[in-house]
Amino acid sequence: xxxxxxxxxxxxxxxxxxxxxxxxxxxxxxxxxxxxxxxxxxxxxxxxxxxxxxxxxxxxxxxxxxxxxxxxxxxxxxxxxxxxxxxxxxxxxxxxxxxxxxxxxxxxxxxxxxxxxxxxxxxxxxxxxxxxxxxxxxxxxxxxxxxxxxxxxxxxxxxxxxxxxxxxxxxxxxxxxxxxxxxxxxxxxxxxxxxxxxxxxxxxxxxxxxxxxxxxxxxxxxxxxxxxxxxxxxxxxxxxxxxxxxxxxxxxxxxxxxxxxxxxxxxxxxxxxxxxxxxxxxxxxxxxxxxxxxxxxxxxxxxxxxxxxxxxxxxxxxxxxxxxxxxxxxxxxxxxxxxxxxxxxxxxxxxxxxxxxxxxxxxxxxxxxxxxxxxxxxxxxxxxxxxxxxxxxxxxxxxxxxxxxxxxxxxxxxxxxxxxxxxxxxxxxxxxxxxxxxxxxxxxxxxxxxxxxxxxxxxxxxxxxxxxxxxxxxxxxxxxxxxxxxxxxxxxxxxxxxxxxxxxxxxxxxxxxxxxxxxxxxxxxxxxxxxxxxxxxxxxxxxxxxxxxxxxxxxxxxxxxxxxxxxxxxxxxxxxxx
DNA sequence: GCCGTTTTCGGCCCGACTGTTTTCAGTCG
Numbered sequence: 001x002x003x004x005x006x007x008x009x010x011x012x013x014x015x016x017x018x019x020x021x022x023x024x025x026x027x028x029x030x031x032x033x034x035x036x037x038x039x040x041x042x043x044x045x046x047x048x049x050x051x052x053x054x055x056x057x058x059x060x061x062x063x064x065x066x067x068x069x070x071x072x073x074x075x076x077x078x079x080x081x082x083x084x085x086x087x088x089x090x091x092x093x094x095x096x097x098x099x100x101x102x103x104x105x106x107x108x109x110x111x112x113x114x115x116x117x118x119x120x121x122x123x124x125x126x127x128x129x130x131x132x133x134x135x136x137x138x139x140x141x142x143x144x145x146x147x148x149x150x151x152x153x154x155x156x157x158x159x160x161x162x163x164x165x166x167x168x169x170x171x172x173x174x175x176x177x178x179x180x181x182x183x184x185x186x187x188x189x190x191x192x193x194x195x196x197x198x199x200x201x202x203x204x205x206x207x208x209x210x211x212x213x214x215x216x217x218x219x220x221x222x223x224x225x226x227x228x229x230x231x232x233x234x235x236x237x238x239x240x241x242x243x244x245x246x247x248x249x250x251x252x253x254x255x256x257x258x259x260x261x262x263x264x265x266x267x268x269x270x271x272x273x274x275x276x277x278x279x280x281x282x283x284x285x286x287x288x289x290x291x292x293x294x295x296x297x298x299x300x301x302x303x304x305x306x307x308x309x310x311x312x313x314x315x316x317x318x319x320x321x322x323x324x325x326x327x328x329x330x331x332x333x334x335x336x337x338x339x340x341x342x343x344x345x346x347x348x349x350x351x352x353x354x355x356x357x358x359x360x361x362x363x364x365x366x367x368x369x370x371x372x373x374x375x376x377x378x379x380x381x382x383x384x385x386x387x388x389x390x391x392x393x394x395x396x397x398x399x400x401x402x403x404x405x406x407x408x409x410x411x412x413x414x415x416x417x418x419x420x421x422x423x424x425x426x427x428x429x430x431x432x433x434x435x436x437x438x439x440x441x442x443x444x445x446x447x448x449x450x451x452x453x454x455x456x457x458x459x460x461x462x463x464x465x466x467x468x469x470x471x472x473x474x475x476x477x478x479x480x481x482x483x484x485x486x487x488x489x490x491x492x493x494x495x496x497x498x499x500x501x502x503x504x505x506x507x508x509x510x511x512x513x514x515x516x517x518x519x520x521x522x523x524x525x526x527x528x529x530x531x532x533x534x535x536x537x538x539x540x541x542x543x544x545x546x547x548x549x550x551x552x553x554x555x556x557x558x559x560x561x562x563x564x565x566x567x568x569x570x571x572x573x574x575x576x577x578x
Numbered sequence: 579g580c581c582g583t584t585t586t587c588g589g590c591c592c593g594a595c596t597g598t599t600t601t602c603a604g605t606c607g
Contacts, residue, residue, distance in 0.1 A: 025579070026580090028590080032580085057580065061579060097604090132597080137597065140596085226594090226595055227595090228595055230595095233595090259607085261607085266591075267590095270592075281593065282593070282594095283593095
């Protein structure tokens with residue numbers, strides 16, 4: 001799948017054109033194309049010309065470039081640009097506060113070609129010889145370089161969301177705020193987060209400056225980047241940027257829509273507005289002609305006045321949601337309350353921390369009527385994987401416990417290891433005795449794409465494997481997904497009736513939203529499971545549900561929204577009674 | 579470079595904050 005690769009190339013072309021001072025709309029066209037290519041679930045090399053031209057932002061020229069790249073591995077314009085512009089300039093542009101104009105001036109006037117040059121000359125106060133740069137800018141550039149060195153990578157949402165909620169609680173308690181919400185990619189539940197965006201409005205006639213000061217002086221603030229009356233930015237000690245925006249109650253809805261994004265979703269709404277003789281900004285929706293405010297107190301106003309139904313934040317990525325809204329095709333998204341049970345849970349028997357009784361209580365308290373105990377199989381020695389004998393002991397214990405439980409059922413399962421040769425860790429004779437079997441890869445991540453693909457397909461085709469867990473093996477920030485032929489894998493699953501897991505563990509979130517959406521389109525069943533090793537991990541379900549929502553999934557698309565009876569009927573080759 | 583329910587040419591989203599400026603350019607989201 002070359003999608004990511006081509007998206008990266010188009011973004012690089014956009015960066016280089018920016019340094020050259022090229023037509024900003026041409027630059028935007030490259031960026032928009034990149035984003036849309038990243039968002040499609042089909043390998044771009046499998047698309048026909050006609051299909052390619054249907055991707056928003058891809059026209060004749062860019063589709064030619066893509067085809068040429070797939071055929072020859074070259075994009076002439078990129079090579080030309082690279083020969084004109086030293087590569088280091090792109091890295092200079094990565095310094096916060098340094099954009100294309102500054103980067104170009106630094107290169108033209110002082111021959112600065114990389115970050116090392118920039119740091120040295122800034123330290124020696126040589127930058128202030130340039131027009132428009134004085135000591136403050138030098139300081140900011142040095143700070144920016146520091147920040148870049150520390151690395152401001154995107155962090156898993158599971159790490160960022162709790163921090164964001166703490167800040168919101170703090171502000172609620174300490175300041176005269178009437179409304180406060182998360183915005184930005186956190187509100188859209190993206191799997192990784194760069195900044196925390198918070199929107200608030202004040203109780204009437206209160207002083208915004210005092211709130212901004214309170215915000216800038218929170219105990220966990222490490223650095224204040226900017227502070228105004230409507231917008232302030234800080235870096236907290238975890239290294240994450242937090243932006244707070246204050247608006248009037250009258251504009252709260254339009255500001256929330258605006259700051260929730262995504263950027264491209266907003267641009268498309270604004271374009272729609274312009275065509276209707278309207279204007280949208282963070283203060284409301286207005287008539288173009290006499291600037292009369294038509295709405296903005298509630299987020300729904302914006303959509304309603306454009307003639308659209310409300311679009312859930314998770315869908316706002318400009319991946320077809322606006323078109324679907326126009327046609328009345330928006331999905332009724334799944335919600336956390338729809339989940340009836342967790343199908344991937346570990347116990348003390350392997351590398352989990354709790355007894356069955358404790359897990360039953362935890363599941364019940366989350367409103368579930370079942371969960372599957374899926375300890376590791378023997379091949380995973382580090383996780384104290386079960387041998388056949390211990391599995392049989394577990395079966396007896398689960399059976400005994402199930403007899404005592406009323407209105408609740410433990411499903412006897414296993415997370416069987418897919419070995420490096422593609423065979424499973426247990427024979428079919430063992431697997432067929434269980435209520436549910438999930439299979440997954442825990443080794444050989446470096447194998448070739450073909451090898452891993454055939455391992456997965458072999459497991460998918462096994463008659464007793466119901467679910468493939470964490471199908472791409474990624475660990476956010478630690479390990480990339482292994483390379484697979486996603487089309488072949490999905491086709492195999494569709495034929496075999498094997499489901500894929502959306503693993504809700506924050507570092508995994510695997511399938512991601514792109515693959516889960518694709519699976520839905522192919523009518524492949526999905527499950528959302530937490531892979532819990534301790535009880536509190538069960539609360540990760542909300543992250544899994546958020547991936548499902550971002551994937552346009554409805555309740556019907558997810559097997560563990562079913563009652564236990566219906567679930568067992570849907571699983572292939574299982575005993576069909578609860 | 580894309581795109582069309584005003585257009586196949588001429589548009590292309592909108593505003594805040596900073597640092598440097600006397601009215602604004604650059605950067606960011």
